[in-house]
Amino acid sequence: xxxxxxxxxxxxxxxxxxxxxxxxxxxxxxxxxxxxxxxxxxxxxxxxxxxxxxxxxxxxxxxxxxxxxxxxxxxxxxxxxxxxxxxxxxxxxxxxxxxxxxxxxxxxxxxxxxxxxxxxxxxxxxxxxxxxxxxxxxxxxxxxxxxxxxxxxxxxxxxxxxxxxxxxxxxxxxxxxxxxxxxxxxxxxxxxxxxxxxxxxxxxxxxxxxxxxxxxxxxxxxxxxxxxxxxxxxxxxxxxxxxxxxxxxxxxxxxxxxxxxxxxxxxxxxxxxxxxxxxxxxxxxxxxxxxxxxxxxxxxxxxxxxxxxxxxxxxxxxxxxxxxxxxxxxxxxxxxxxxxxxxxxxxxxxxxxxxxxxxxxxxxxxxxxxxxxxxxxxxxxxxxxxxxxxxxx
Numbered sequence: 001x002x003x004x005x006x007x008x009x010x011x012x013x014x015x016x017x018x019x020x021x022x023x024x025x026x027x028x029x030x031x032x033x034x035x036x037x038x039x040x041x042x043x044x045x046x047x048x049x050x051x052x053x054x055x056x057x058x059x060x061x062x063x064x065x066x067x068x069x070x071x072x073x074x075x076x077x078x079x080x081x082x083x084x085x086x087x088x089x090x091x092x093x094x095x096x097x098x099x100x101x102x103x104x105x106x107x108x109x110x111x112x113x114x115x116x117x118x119x120x121x122x123x124x125x126x127x128x129x130x131x132x133x134x135x136x137x138x139x140x141x142x143x144x145x146x147x148x149x150x151x152x153x154x155x156x157x158x159x160x161x162x163x164x165x166x167x168x169x170x171x172x173x174x175x176x177x178x179x180x181x182x183x184x185x186x187x188x189x190x191x192x193x194x195x196x197x198x199x200x201x202x203x204x205x206x207x208x209x210x211x212x213x214x215x216x217x218x219x220x221x222x223x224x225x226x227x228x229x230x231x232x233x234x235x236x237x238x239x240x241x242x243x244x245x246x247x248x249x250x251x252x253x254x255x256x257x258x259x260x261x262x263x264x265x266x267x268x269x270x271x272x273x274x275x276x277x278x279x280x281x282x283x284x285x286x287x288x289x290x291x292x293x294x295x296x297x298x299x300x301x302x303x304x305x306x307x308x309x310x311x312x313x314x315x316x317x318x319x320x321x322x323x324x325x326x327x328x329x330x331x332x333x334x335x336x337x338x339x340x341x342x343x344x345x346x347x348x349x350x351x352x353x354x355x356x357x358x359x360x361x362x363x364x365x366x367x368x369x370x371x372x373x374x375x376x377x378x379x380x381x382x383x384x385x386x387x388x389x390x391x392x393x
Contacts, residue, residue, distance in 0.1 A: 017331065017332070018330075018331040018332030018333075018334075018335045018336075018352070019331050019352050019353060024036050024037050024347070025037055029053070029054040030043075030046055030048045030053035030054050030244070031043065031048075031051065031053075031054055031370055032051075032368065032370040032371045032372065032375050033375075034347060036342075036347050039342070039345070040345070041342065041345055041346065041347035042345055042346045042347065042375060042378055042379055042382075043347050043368075044346060044347060044348040044365045044366060044367075044379060045347050045348060045349050045364075045366060046366055046368065047210075047240065047241035047242075047366060048241070048242075048244055048366075048368055048370065049213050049214055049241060049242040049298055049322060049366075049367075049368055049369065050213050050219070050242050050244065050287075050288075050294040050295065050298060050368070050369045050370075051244070051294065051368055051369050051370030052242070052243060052244030052245075052284050052287065052294075053244035053245070054244075055244065055283075055284075055287070057283050057286070057287060058244060058245070058280045058283045058284055058287075059280070060283075061276075061279045061280050061282065061283035062276035062277070062279050062280040062283075063276070064279065065085065065275045065276050065278070065279030065280075066275060066276050069083060069085065069275045070275060071274055071275055071276065072271070072274055072275070073086075073271055073272040073273070073274065073275065074271070075271060075272070076267075076268060076269060076270060076271055076272065077261075077267055077268075077272045078261075078267070078268055081271055081272035082272065083272070083275065083278075085275060085278045085279055085282070086104060086272060086273065086278055088278075088282060089104060089273075089278050089281050089282050089285075090102045090103060090104055090249075092282055092285045093237075093249050093251060093281075093285065094251055096220060096285050096288065096289060097220060097221060097223070097224075097235060097237075097251045098220065098223070098224065098229045098230075099229070099230075099235070099251045099252050099253075100252070100253055100254040100257070101251070101252070101253070101254040101257035101258070102249050102250065102251040102252075102257060103249070103250050103251075103257045103260050103261060103264065103267065104239075104247055104248065104249050104272075104273055104278075105247065105248035105249065105250070105264070105266050105267060105273075106246075106247065106248065106266060106270055106271075106272075106273060107238065107240065107246065107247060107248045108135065108207075108209045108236065108237060108238025108239075108240065108247075108248040108249075109135040109138075109238075109248070110248050110266040110270070111135075111236050111237070111238075111248030111249060111250050111266070112133075112135040112136050112138070112139040112207065112236055112248075113135065113138060113139045113142060113265070113266055114139075114250070114260065114264035114265055114266040114267055115139065115205070115234060115236060115250050115260060115264060116136070116139035116140055116142070116143050116145075116174070116176070116205075117139065117142045117143040117144075117265065118259060118260055118263040118264050118265075119143075119172070119174055119203060119205070119234075119256075120143050120145040120172055120174050120203075121143060121144055121145060121171075122143075122144035122145065123145075123170065123171040123172075124143070124145040124146070124170055124171050124172040124173065124174065125145055125146040125147075125148060125165065125168070125170040125172075125173050125174070126140050126143070126145045126146065126147050126148065126173075126174050126175075126176060127148050127149075127150055127158060127161060127162060127173065127174070127175045127176070127202075128140060128147055128148070128149055128150070128175075128176045128177075129149070129150060129152055129153065129176070129177045129178060129181075129188065130149040130150065130151060130152050131152045131178070131181055131183070131184070132176060132177065132178050132207070133178055133182060133207060133209070135207075136176055136178070136207055140176070145174070146168075146170070148161050148165060149161075152181075153181075153186060153188055153189055155189055155192040155193055155195075155196060158175070158193065158196055159196055162196070162200060162202075172203065173200065173202040173203065174202065174203040174204075174205060175193060175196070175197050175202050175203070175204050175205070176205045176206075176207070177190065177193055177205075177206055177207070178206070178207045178209075178210075179206050179207060179208040179209070179210065179211035179215070179221065179222035180208075180209075180210035180211045180214065180215065180222070180321050180323065181210075182209070182210050182323065183323075183325065183351060183355065183356050183362075183364065184317055184318055184319060184323070184325055185317070185318070185319030185320065185321040185322070185323030185324060185325060186317075186318045186319060186320055186321070187211075187215070187222065187225075187320055187321065188206065188222070190206060190222055190223070190225075190226050190228060190232070191226045191228065194226075194228055194231055194232065198231075203233050203234075204231075204232050204233050204234075205232075205233060205234045205235075205236065206222060206223070206232055206234075206235055206236070207235075207236040207237075208221045208222050208223070208235050208236065208237050209236065209237060209238040209241060210241060210321065210323060211225070212237045212238070212241070212242055212243070213241065213242020213243060213288065213295065214242060214295070214298065214321060214322060215321075217292070218288055218289070218291075218292040218295055219242060219288050219292075219294075219295045221235065221237070222235075223235055232252065233252050233253055233256060234250055234251070234252035234253070234256050235250070235251045235252055236248070236249070236250055237249045237250075237251065239277075239281045239284075243281055243284040243285075244280070244284055245277050245280040245281045245284060246273075246277050247273045247277055247278070247281060250264075294369045295369070297369040298322055298367065298368065298369040299322075301322075301367050301368070301369065301371050301373075301376060302321070302322040302324070302367045304373065304376055305324065305365070305367055305371075305376050305379070305380065306319070306324050308376075308380050309324065309326070309365075309380065309383065312380070312383065312384050312387065312393055313387070313393035314326050314327075314383065314387065314392070314393060315327040317362070322366065322367040322368075323364065323365075323366060324364070324365040324366075324367060325351075325362040325363070325364050325365075326348075326362055326363040326364075326365060326383070327360065327362050328350075328361055328362055328363065328392065329359055329360070329361060330359065330361055331350070331352030331353060331358075331361040333361065333390070333392075334350035334351070334352055334361035334362060334363060335350045335352070336390070337350065337363055337386060337390060337392070338350040338363055340386045340389065340390065341363070341382060341383070341386055344382045344385065344386060345378075345382060346379055346382045346383070348363050348364070348365055349363070349364065350362070350363055351363070351364045365379075
């Protein structure tokens with residue numbers, strides 16, 4: 001047996017179990033419709049909530065920045081990689097989020113990997129929602145802190161595990177929750193979690209990756225949604241979803257941001273965000289500050305599509321956001337459903353284990369402000385056809 005035979009065996013097992021992910025290739029810009037593997041498809045897959053990934057003002061800002069500053073920063077932020085545009089973006093993001101300061105990272109994933117180990121270590125404890133994103137899980141593991149999970153979106157269970165562990169003499173305690181949970185589309189009860197953090201004087205961190213550009217006034221996020229400005233210690237965000245570009249951000253109290261500039265390892269040891277990305281993000285902030293129109297359309301589309309899917313008989317889970325899971329149960333069924341949708345002209349990927357628990361496979365539909373009602377009606381028609389064919393509705 002070769003030293004890599006186990007990999008072949010595992011890949012075979014994934015294929016047989018319906019868990020092997022087929023990675024499709026896009027041949028067009030992001031938008032409501034895509035060219036995917038040579039076919040024109042209605043796009044229900046992307047995190048491009050506001051349609052900014054190909055917005056003319058965003059793309060033009062990137063082009064202009066290249067002409068002025070070039071493409072790559074050429075260094076890590078702490079040596080020779082901090083350019084004026086980086087500081088401008090961080091200033092604008094802090095103003096947009098209503099916080100004291102902000103620091104950018106190369107991605108939202110990198111932000112969690114940088115922030116969590118900088119705040120807690122092996123003498124500390126993290127209280128983490130059981131369905132928190134993989135980047136939170138990985139950042140928590142890297143910190144070497146004790147990780148204690150509490151039941152999903154359950155403040156009472158959070159209070160229970162805190163009290164059960166009060167006997168241990170932890171140096172620091174950190175509560176972490178996603179804002180919007182990426183697989184189910186439900187929203188954390190951040191107002192109640194804040195009260196618990198306040199009661200125990202614990203640090204509170206929220207990952208707002210799917211809340212920015214979606215929740216709050218003009219998409220200012222979950223903290224704005226709950227009116228908790230100045231009360232959450234640190235917010236993590238991504239610039240690759242509603243903002244339509246790429247990058248990550250940590251925003252909050254100034255002393256925390258200053259500390260992250262000294263101890264956030266992705267900030268210290270990986271090159272800065274590229275110039276066109278930074279400029280494009282600034283343009284996205286400009287658009288969101290100027291008008292709430294895109295966010296308003298996003299929510300109109302969300303309610304329209306979700307209501308009609310429910311009327312057709314589909315199970316959309318507990319979602320209250322533009323993330324709409326179509327619950328199917330077993331991974332092979334979800335894979336077949338996704339393939340059939342693709343044949344009919346809808347690009348909507350199946351999500352199964354280990355991304356979600358076994359038995360909770362789904363098609364995850366991502367609604368965008370870029371969709372017209374005609375687009376949504378076409379998607380509903382195809383979902384109904386495939387649902388009838390496969391006995392799902």
